[in-house]
Amino acid sequence: MKDKLIKPDHKIIFDIIKKGSRVLDLGCGDGELLQNLVMAKKVKAEGIELNEENIYSCIEKGLSVYHRDIENGLQDQPDNAFDYVILNQIIQEIKNMEFLLNETFRVGKKAIIGFPNFAYIEARFDLFFKGLAPVTPSLPYQWYNSPNIHFGSLKDFKAYCADKNIKIIEAYYLGEKNIVKFLPNIFAMNGIFLVEKGPAK
Amino acid sequence: MNNKVTDNNSTRPDTDGLGLVKTKYFNFAEPPDHLVLESGAKLGPITLAYETYGTLSALKDNAVLILHALSGDAHAAGWHEGDKKPGWWDNMIGPGKAFDTDKYFIICSNVLGGCKGSTGPSSPNPSKSKPFGLDFPMITILDMVKAQKTLIDHLGIEKLLSVSGGSMGGMQALQWVRSFPEMVRSAIPIAAGLKHSPQQIAFNEVGRQAIMSDLEWKNGDYYGSASPKRGLAIARMIGHITYMSDTSMEQKFSRKLKNGNYSFSFHPDFEVEGYLHYQGDDFVKRFDANSYLYISKAIDYFDLSESNALVVNSREENVRFLVISFKSDWLYPPYQSVGIVRKLKAGSVDASYCEIDSSYGHDAFLIEVKEETSLVKHFLNRIYREVGDER
Numbered sequence: 051m052k053d054k055l056i057k058p059d060h061k062i063i064f065d066i067i068k069k070g071s072r073v074l075d076l077g078c079g080d081g082e083l084l085q086n087l088v089m090a091k092k093v094k095a096e097g098i099e100l101n102e103e104n105i106y107s108c109i110e111k112g113l114s115v116y117h118r119d120i121e122n123g124l125q126d127q128p129d130n131a132f133d134y135v136i137l138n139q140i141i142q143e144i145k146n147m148e149f150l151l152n153e154t155f156r157v158g159k160k161a162i163i164g165f166p167n168f169a170y171i172e173a174r175f176d177l178f179f180k181g182l183a184p185v186t187p188s189l190p191y192q193w194y195n196s197p198n199i200h201f202g203s204l205k206d207f208k209a210y211c212a213d214k215n216i217k218i219i220e221a222y223y224l225g226e227k228n229i230v231k232f233l234p235n236i237f238a239m240n241g242i243f244l245v246e247k248g249p250a251k
Numbered sequence: 252m253n254n255k256v257t258d259n260n261s262t263r264p265d266t267d268g269l270g271l272v273k274t275k276y277f278n279f280a281e282p283p284d285h286l287v288l289e290s291g292a293k294l295g296p297i298t299l300a301y302e303t304y305g306t307l308s309a310l311k312d313n314a315v316l317i318l319h320a321l322s323g324d325a326h327a328a329g330w331h332e333g334d335k336k337p338g339w340w341d342n343m344i345g346p347g348k349a350f351d352t353d354k355y356f357i358i359c360s361n362v363l364g365g366c367k368g369s370t371g372p373s374s375p376n377p378s379k380s381k382p383f384g385l386d387f388p389m390i391t392i393l394d395m396v397k398a399q400k401t402l403i404d405h406l407g408i409e410k411l412l413s414v415s416g417g418s419m420g421g422m423q424a425l426q427w428v429r430s431f432p433e434m435v436r437s438a439i440p441i442a443a444g445l446k447h448s449p450q451q452i453a454f455n456e457v458g459r460q461a462i463m464s465d466l467e468w469k470n471g472d473y474y475g476s477a478s479p480k481r482g483l484a485i486a487r488m489i490g491h492i493t494y495m496s497d498t499s500m501e502q503k504f505s506r507k508l509k510n511g512n513y514s515f516s517f518h519p520d521f522e523v524e525g526y527l528h529y530q531g532d533d534f535v536k537r538f539d540a541n542s543y544l545y546i547s548k549a550i551d552y553f554d555l556s557e558s559n560a561l562v563v564n565s566r567e568e569n570v571r572f573l574v575i576s577f578k579s580d581w582l583y584p585p586y587q588s589v590g591i592v593r594k595l596k597a598g599s600v601d602a603s604y605c606e607i608d609s610s611y612g613h614d615a616f617l618i619e620v621k622e623e624t625s626l627v628k629h630f631l632n633r634i635y636r637e638v639g640d641e642r
Binding site for chain 2: 096108116118127130
């Protein structure tokens, strides 16, 4: 794997995943991350992707990919079929996010969830001082053409996990190119969480 | 179904294709070693017409079986001496093409029950001195596949790299996995489903009734005299309507008139009418009405929807799948292909799926060559690489 070429969020997800594990990537795009995982970590990889062009790219990479809309859930996947389910940069666009997360924990032991931080300082600045809907590198869209329908912050997500008995195993906060350690809910543009469903209360 | 794609055909052999090819014949099931059919009836001797392209590797691990649709035949690619068109999937099979004959050994046989060199209702009945007609036993997709299996055994191939086909060809591919999973590494069913739906059966039945209502049909005993041409042509016309889509018909014909004016009669005024007449009349020159009855019935009997039909016990032993459908195909709608994939996923079978955004309806599997090539070529690359990894 060429470390230099890989995207920072991909690098973090890549490092989380253990060798030889079973991985499902929801919204796997052109399959770049999965291909790296297959080549370097011998994972059993599967992707689900809506965009037809991306399907061709995935097949070209020798991946197993399912052309389908994940809004319909993961009804075709059996229980506990995966060690990791990746949801990178999709939960903010999914209508029924909670349903998808429940499905994720049904089919996978652990989930890796990455999403843009709506409380990033630039977003706060746009909203508070300019009075404009935020446009940042991780929220690049205008208010009228954004596919994002859930505007959560890192803090929102943590509160959600606590509320829904989801255990955060690891958390990573990303700035434009660096890892953010200090006040991530203000200074991180993206968060990536390794989570699992906690024991029933 | 399967009509020749006009866009990509020229009138003489292409220089980058397979050039001239010849049909071969394989005879088996000589009595008393009859083939026992799914119905319980026995059939033999049997001839299968088949063609092969490319070279079988020393390890015999590069063989791909191509399976044809309702009206197809063994001549999948290349040219026959004097023909104006190449084989029915020539744009997919050849050097450097999706089914790359520089790498793979491609086999295609005419199905049991067919009329293009394989034993069918128009073949001589050994117990009488005339063709079978309705004395030919009913056949199923399983029977077709069992006959093909005998051919594959005869060619000395223990495991096929892939089985692939569109429409009824896709059903045969699924049946191969169901019946002989140990002989198949991968399957590529295109525009197919796990079972024939009531709508699909209904269209087939109307086609059959058109043939059987033709007075020339004579209970199937028409060989040597006039054949039920009108009935078969109407069956084919109905077929062609179901192979296209509203959009593709609009694009191809719109309301264009053949002669510029309404004739105010029941002569075909519209181009679409002329097209259907032409297709119907052309079809009767090359196809046997009884074969149409038998094969369409075999398709209607097809049902692999019982649970786990395509799943072997362990993930490692399972056949790998590439399932392809077309958005505008209303005869074999994408949901039927998704039905295949769902079964496979539930059984943890490695399966890829692509719904190609095409407006050509069911015909798309013969037309959307660029997209299919991208998918098939890379999928087969991967499967063939896995074979190498095993060694």
